[in-house]
Amino acid sequence: MKFVKKLQDSIESYSDCNALCINNTFYTYHDFAIEISKIRDAIANTVEDSEKLIGLVTNDDLQTYASILALWLEGKAYVPVNPSTPIERNHKVFELTETRYVIDSSKTSIYKDYKVIASGALDDTDINLKPKHVSGDQIAYILFTSGTTGLPKGVPITFDNVNALVNAVDVEPEFNLVPSDRCLQMFELTFDFSVVTYLFPFLSGSCVYTIPKGAIKYFYIFKLIKEQKLTVLTMVPSIINYLRPYFPEINAPDVRYCSFGGGALHSDIAKEWSECLPNCKIFNYYGPTEFTVYSGFYPYHKETHQKAHNGIVAIGTPQEDTLYLVVNKDNEEVPVNVTGELSLGGPQITPGYWKNEERNAQSFFVREENGRKIRYYKTGDLCFKDEEGDFLYVGRADFQVKIRGYRVELAEVEFHAKTKSDRKVNMVALDITNALGNAELGLAIESEEFDTEEIFDYMKTKMPDYMIPGHVKFIKEFPHSINGKINRKELRTYFDIN
Amino acid sequence: MSKEEILSKVKEAFVSVLEHDNFQLADETTADDVDGWESVTHMMIISEVEKSFGIKFKLMDLMNMNNVGDLIRTIESEL
Numbered sequence: 001m002k003f004v005k006k007l008q009d010s011i012e013s014y015s016d017c018n019a020l021c022i023n024n025t026f027y028t029y030h031d032f033a034i035e036i037s038k039i040r041d042a043i044a045n046t047v048e049d050s051e052k053l054i055g056l057v058t059n060d061d062l063q064t065y066a067s068i069l070a071l072w073l074e075g076k077a078y079v080p081v082n083p084s085t086p087i088e089r090n091h092k093v094f095e096l097t098e099t100r101y102v103i104d105s106s107k108t109s110i111y112k113d114y115k116v117i118a119s120g121a122l123d124d125t126d127i128n129l130k131p132k133h134v135s136g137d138q139i140a141y142i143l144f145t146s147g148t149t150g151l152p153k154g155v156p157i158t159f160d161n162v163n164a165l166v167n168a169v170d171v172e173p174e175f176n177l178v179p180s181d182r183c184l185q186m187f188e189l190t191f192d193f194s195v196v197t198y199l200f201p202f203l204s205g206s207c208v209y210t211i212p213k214g215a216i217k218y219f220y221i222f223k224l225i226k227e228q229k230l231t232v233l234t235m236v237p238s239i240i241n242y243l244r245p246y247f248p249e250i251n252a253p254d255v256r257y258c259s260f261g262g263g264a265l266h267s268d269i270a271k272e273w274s275e276c277l278p279n280c281k282i283f284n285y286y287g288p289t290e291f292t293v294y295s296g297f298y299p300y301h302k303e304t305h306q307k308a309h310n311g312i313v314a315i316g317t318p319q320e321d322t323l324y325l326v327v328n329k330d331n332e333e334v335p336v337n338v339t340g341e342l343s344l345g346g347p348q349i350t351p352g353y354w355k356n357e358e359r360n361a362q363s364f365f366v367r368e369e370n371g372r373k374i375r376y377y378k379t380g381d382l383c384f385k386d387e388e389g390d391f392l393y394v395g396r397a398d399f400q401v402k403i404r405g406y407r408v409e410l411a412e413v414e415f416h417a418k419t420k421s422d423r424k425v426n427m428v429a430l431d432i433t434n435a436l437g438n439a440e441l442g443l444a445i446e447s448e449e450f451d452t453e454e455i456f457d458y459m460k461t462k463m464p465d466y467m468i469p470g471h472v473k474f475i476k477e478f479p480h481s482i483n484g485k486i487n488r489k490e491l492r493t494y495f496d497i498n
Numbered sequence: 499m500s501k502e503e504i505l506s507k508v509k510e511a512f513v514s515v516l517e518h519d520n521f522q523l524a525d526e527t528t529a530d531d532v533d534g535w536e537s538v539t540h541m542m543i544i545s546e547v548e549k550s551f552g553i554k555f556k557l558m559d560l561m562n563m564n565n566v567g568d569l570i571r572t573i574e575s576e577l
Contacts, residue, residue, distance in 0.1 A: 214530055216563075217537040223561040242541055246557040476515075477542045 001134050001159045003166040004072050006203055008129040011036070011069075014205030017179045020062060021228065023212045027062050029205065033129060035066035036073070038122040039103065043074050046117060047101050052138060055094055055102035055114065056080045058189035060213050063105035063119040065198060068141075068189075071103075075134030077156075078103075078141050080190045082482070084213070089152065093144050096154060096354065136160035142354060143192050143289055154354030155192075161292040162195075164347035168320040169200065174281060174299060175257060179205035183232040186211050186221060186239070188482060192289040193262050197234045206232070218242045222250065229254040236262040236484040240273050244424060250276040261285035261294070263485055264393060264411070267308040268424075274302045286315035286393070290363075290377050292348035295322050298390065309392040310415035315383070316390055322346040324391055325376060326383055331365045334384075339394050342383040343376040350377070382409070401431035401439055406466045408441070413459075413467055417443055420458035423450065426478060428486060429469060432495045442495045443469035446478045471495055504573055508566070511546035515539055525567030551577065 011019075015030040027035075047054065056067050056078040071078050079097050081090035087110060094102070094114065102111045105120040140159045144152035169175060177183070183201040185208045187194035201208045209224050211217055218239060224230050231254050243250070255277045260270075265284050274282055287295040298316025299305050307314040318324045323345040326334050334340040343365075352360040366375050382394040395411035402408070413429035421427070426446035431439040445452075452472055459468055479490040505523060512532070513519045516539060521532040529535040535543070547569070548554055553576040563569055 214528075215537075216529065216540045218541065219557075219561045219563070222557060226561070246560075249557040477538055480538060 001072075001075075001131060001136065001163060003163045003199075003203070004131040004134070004159070006166070007069060007072070008131060010203050010205050011129055014179050017205050018207040019202065020065060021182075021207055021209045022060060022062060023210075026207075032062065032066060032069075033127045034124070035062050035119075036069045036129065037127045038125050039063065039067050039117070039119050040070035040073050040128065041125045042117050042119070042122050043070055043076065043103075046115065047074075047076070051076075051101060053077050053079050053097045053099050053142065055099045055104075055111070056189070057102065057104040057106060057109070057111070058082050059105050060210050061105050061120075063103075064189065065208075067103045067105075067119055068198070069202070072140060072159075073129060073131045075132045075138060075159075077139040080141070080143070082188055082190045085190075085482075093152060093154075096144075096152070097142060134159055136163065137351070141195070143190060145289060153356065153359065155289045155350050156352075156354055157192075157289075157292050157350055161348050161350065162199075164321060165196075165292045165294060166199070166203065168322065168348070169196075169294070171320045175283070177201060177204035177206045177232065181206035181231045181256070182228055183208050184221060184224060184230050184234060185209060186217065186235060191262075191482075192293050193234070193236070196259075196293050201232070222246075225250075225252050225255065231256045233258040235260060237265045237269070238263065238480065238484045238486070240269055241426060244269060244272070247272050247276055252277050253279050255280045257281050257283065259283040259285050259297075261287065265300070265313045266311050267306060267313050268311065270300055270313055271302045271306070274300070284313045284315060286391075288344075288377070288379050288381075290350045290379075291322075291344045291346075292350070295319060295344050295346075295348065296324070296391075307386075307390055307392070309384075309394060310409075310411050311418065312393050312411065312415075314390050314392045318344075318346075318391075322348065323374065323376075324383075324385070325367070326385055326391075327376075327378070331367070331376075331378075336385050336387060339382050339384045341397055342379045342381045342391065344379060345374045345376045349375060401441075403431070403439055403441055403466045406464070408467050413441065413443070413463070413469065416459050416462045417455055417469075420455050423447065426486075428478070428488065428491060430488060430492050430495070432471065432492055440471065441467070441469040442471040442473065442492075444478070444491050444494065445472065445474050446476070447474055448476070449474045499577060501570065501574075504570055505566075507550055508547060508569065508573070511543055511550055515542045515546055523566045525565065525570070527566040528564065547573065553577065 011029045018026045019029045019032040020027045058080045102114040103117045109116045136159050139156045140162050142154050142156045185197040282300040283297045285294050285297045296318040298314040325343045326340040380397045383391050395409050399410040410429040417427045428444045430442045432442045473494045479487040481487045516534045559572045
């Protein structure tokens with residue numbers, strides 16, 4: 001597998017460079033190679049060839065990162081579980097994937113029912129980074145996201161999928177990491193965004209800086225930027241929402257690249273943030289877990305590239321080998337400037353949800369183009385393509401709600417509510433079901449209470465009355481999911497309208 | 499303001515954000531020792547403390563705040 005071979009080459013070539021900085025301790029690529037070799041040796045000696053899916057407890061340490069590479073060199077997949085997630089859910093993940101082996105660097109493992117490879121206490125061995133042959137359709141990792149039925153939903157990503165991601169980012173001339181780069185890795189390894197924050201630095205001999213569990217994330221990131229002079233940032237937009245009150249104090253001239261993903265990036269905050277990073281290229285990446293992290297980006301620039309819709313920065317164009325198609329309910333392509341559901345085709349597409357035929361039938365379709373059959377994934381995101389070929393994000397398909405029979409885009413309500421507010425606070429529009437089973441609009445505001453009359457007067461000049469929220473709730477701090485996205489489901493529970 | 503008075507106002511801020519008082523605050527207390535004190539609630543506690551003391555922290559101070567003792571010292575320096 002090409003990208004695994006490239007990882008080997010990089011680790012061998014940059015053995016004196018730092019690979020990881022974890023809790024103020026630096027580890028070189030040589031240290032990394034030793035740890036990878038020990039773990040792969042243990043895998044080769046304990047796990048049968050036929051056993052391909054291996055559990056991984058995602059601690060914040062050298063062994064956990066080394067385990068990922070060790071598994072790939074052995075042609076196996078990692079099934080990550082977060083040690084702070086309830087153990088019942090982690091058991092469920094292992095049950096669904098029929099995982100029998102778990103790599104765990106914890107001092108004492110709580111995974112007694114599995115065969116545990118204690119990666120923190122292995123014997124020394126010779127360095128061996130030569131990859132075993134692996135067929136491209138084998139799985140490289142499986143991540144689980146919350147499913148609507150309450151059962152976690154597994155997304156398997158193959159070695160071919162990861163290889164296609166690496167190819168696509170490699171041919172992108174705007175983004176090139178070098179061994180002197182210092183890169184932020186702020187994500188849980190159970191979140192797919194983490195794949196790009198460790199993989200690309202490791203392929204380039206750069207150093208990855210992690211966030212210790214228990215640290216105050218927002219300030220720790222700033223501390224790393226300031227003291228370690230990070231050069232590459234990859235983050236979700238909610239991070240800069242929290243840092244926003246302190247922007248005037250942030251000036252980080254060393255940052256070369258800042259990539260956003262995993263949520264809508266608003267143009268007002270992007271502009272303010274870019275003032276803090278005077279020498280930085282900002283990328284607004286788009287891509288779902290089902291399409292191997294990234295599928296394309298828009299190169300934001302506060303003066304030259306500010307394309308946005310309803311205040312949300314454009315998602316730009318698809319990357320190498322990826323196809324974007326905006327479709328209607330019958331999976332037919334819609335014309336330019338018409339909103340539909342964004343669907344993605346190309347070599348990064350997952351083979352399908354793990355053992356979930358029903359869901360697969362809904363989320364994927366095949367379309368014939370120039371005599372070729374192309375399989376598409378329906379993202380659930382509403383977008384349109386403009387005349388210049390850029391794609392613009394409109395909202396989630398499931399955020400398009402019906403109020404009194406009218407279709408309402410929640411993002412549009414939020415946009416108008418925020419436009420008139422001189423307070424820089426978060427606002428989220430929600431559909432709330434009343435006692436009669438009808439949807440009503442609510443507006444959640446992340447703030448102390450204030451007078452909203454001006455905001456509502458303005459909204460009434462911009463939108464029809466059915467789009468004006470009938471309920472307002474002030475919430476000091478919005479609930480977030482573990483991945484840093486606003487938890488809309490929980491937010492809804494704040495509204496008691498009956 | 500005495501250190502005890504500061505500590506007692508800080509505790510009020512913690513209780514109002516975390517919605518429980520099942521903790522003791524001493525100089526060496528960290529987020530690990532208090533149920534519910536993590537990244538997001540920390541931001542709320544900081545803003546609550548700023549309000550009740552009428553001060554505004556600097557990012558430089560916040561980034562080096564590792565325990566309750568650091569928090570108290572920073573408040574003292576701002577008063």
